[in-house]
Amino acid sequence: MKRQLAILFIGIAGLLSVPLSAQEVLIHSHNDYLQQQPFYHAYSYRASSIEADIFATPFNDELRVAHNLFDLPSAPTLDDAYLKPLINLFQQNESRVWKDSDQLLTLLIDIKVDMCFPLKKLIAKLEYNPEVFDSTVNPYAVRVVISGDRPNAANFYKYPSCISFDGSHTDYTQEQLERISMISLNLSDYTRWDGKGSLSAADRQKLTEVIAKVHSLGKPIRFWGTPDSEEAWAIFHTLGIDYINTNMPEACAAFFGLLPL
Numbered sequence: 033m034k035r036q037l038a039i040l041f042i043g044i045a046g047l048l049s050v051p052l053s054a055q056e057v058l059i060h061s062h063n064d065y066l067q068q069q070p071f072y073h074a075y076s077y078r079a080s081s082i083e084a085d086i087f088a089t090p091f092n093d094e095l096r097v098a099h100n101l102f103d104l105p106s107a108p109t110l111d112d113a114y115l116k117p118l119i120n121l122f123q124q125n126e127s128r129v130w131k132d133s134d135q136l137l138t139l140l141i142d143i144k145v146d147m148c149f150p151l152k153k154l155i156a157k158l159e160y161n162p163e164v165f166d167s168t169v170n171p172y173a174v175r176v177v178i179s180g181d182r183p184n185a186a187n188f189y190k191y192p193s194c195i196s197f198d199g200s201h202t203d204y205t206q207e208q209l210e211r212i213s214m215i216s217l218n219l220s221d222y223t224r225w226d227g228k229g230s231l232s233a234a235d236r237q238k239l240t241e242v243i244a245k246v247h248s249l250g251k252p253i254r255f256w257g258t259p260d261s262e263e264a265w266a267i268f269h270t271l272g273i274d275y276i277n278t279n280m281p282e283a284c285a286a287f288f289g290l291l292p293l
Contacts, residue, residue, distance in 0.1 A: 057288040060140070060254055060275040065097040067281075070113050075121075076293045077285035078130065081138040081214075081254070081275055085180070086110055088150040095153055101145075114139060115157060118174055122164045128172035130293075136172065138213065140198060142180035151178065151195075158194040166194040177213045188212070202245050214275065215246045219255040227259025231267065243272050262287050 060081040061067070061074035074082050086095045089104055097114070098107035118129075118139070125131035143150050158165040158176055167173045179198035183190075188197055188211035199215035219225075222242060223235035231239070246253040252274035258264060265276050265284055278284040285292065 057269060057290065058252070058275045059281055059284050059288075059290070060277045061281045062256070062277050062279050063099065064281075065108070065113060066099065066279070070097070070108070071117050074281045075117075075129075075137075077281050078133075078135065078290060078293070079137075079281050079285075080135065081140055081177075082114075083140040083142060083179075084110065084114055085142040085144050086150055086154070087144050088146065088153060093153070095150055095157075110141075110154070111157065115161075119161055119164050127163055127170055129174065134172065136175060138175045138177050140177045140179055143178065143182065144180055147181040147183065151183075155192060155195060159192065162194065166192075168193045175213055179216065199251065202242070202249065204249070209249055209251070212251060214252045214254060215249070216254045216256055217242065217246075219257045222255075225259070227261045227264035236271070239271055247272070 058080035059074075059077070060083065061079045062083050063085070064070055064074050064079075064082045065084050067073045070084075071082060084097045085099060086097055087101065087104055087107075089096050091104075095110040096104050096107040097110050098104050118137075121129060129135065129137045141154065154176075162169040163173065164170070165174050165176055167175065176195050177198050178195050182197055185197075185199075185204060185208045188208050191211070196211055196213040199209075199212045200217070202215065204212060222238045223231065225231050225235060243253055254275035254277055255268070255273060256277055258268070258277045260278050260280060262283075265278065265287055268276055269288075276284060276288075282292075
C-alpha cells in the first residue's frame with residue numbers, strides 16, 4: 033500500500049511540477065463534531081484546523097454544537113466539546129496546544145443562525161480565558177476564526193482580538209485583511225471534479241490562479257465542498273492548497289505520514 037501511495041505521489045507531483053515537500057500539510061477537520069470523539073480525534077492527529085458549527089439555543093442560553101436544528105436537544109455544548117478541553121490542555125501543556133510543539137491550532141466556528149447573539153456569547157467566553165484564545169496575550173493561543181453567518185467585512189475591525197474571520201472571496205481592503213485569518217472558497221465555483229481521474233487543464237489553471245491570488249494577499253486558502261479521497265488530498269496538496277479539507281482526519285493524516293500523539 034505504501035509503495036502504491038508513493039507512486040501516486042510521484043506521478044501527481046510530476047504532472048503538476050510541484051514538489052510535495054514544498055509546503056507543510058495542514059489538515060482541516062471538517063464538521064468535526066460529527067466524529068465519534070469530537071475534538072480529541074482530530075487533536076490526536078495534530079489537525080491544524082478544527083471546525084464546529086454552533087447555534088444559540090434556549091437551553092440555559094447556551095451555545096450548542098450541531099449540524100442542524102433537529103440535533104440541538106441532544107447536542108453537546110461548545111464549552112464541553114471544545115472550549116473546556118482546550119483550556120485544560122493549555123493548563124497542562126505550558127500555555128500551548130501541544131506540549132512538544134509550537135504548532136498553532138485554528139478553531140473554525142461556523143455560526144449557523146442569527147450571528148449577533150451567538151457571536152456575543154462566544155466572545156464573552158473567549159475573553160474569560162485570553163491566554164488560551166487571544167494571540168495578543170499568548171502567541172501560542174488558539175486562533176478562533178468566525179465563519180458562516182459573520183459580520184459585514186466593513187465591521188471586522190470593531191471586534192476584539194480574541195476572534196478573527198474566515199474570508200469568503202478575494203476582494204477585501206487591506207484593513208479588512210488584517211482581521212482575516214484564512215480564506216475558504218467553494219470548490220464547485222472553480223471545478224466540478226469529483227476526485228476521480230485528472231483535473232482538466234482549464235480547471236487546474238483556474239484553481240492555480242485563485243490559489244495564487246489568495247497567497248498574494250498573505251492568507252492561507254481552504255476549499256470546502258471537496259471530494260474526500262487520497263487522490264484528491266494529494267492533488268490539492270500539490271496545487272498548493274494550504275488546508276486539506278476532510279471528514280476523515282485520521283485517514284488523511286495517515287496518508288501524509290503524520291504520526292498521532
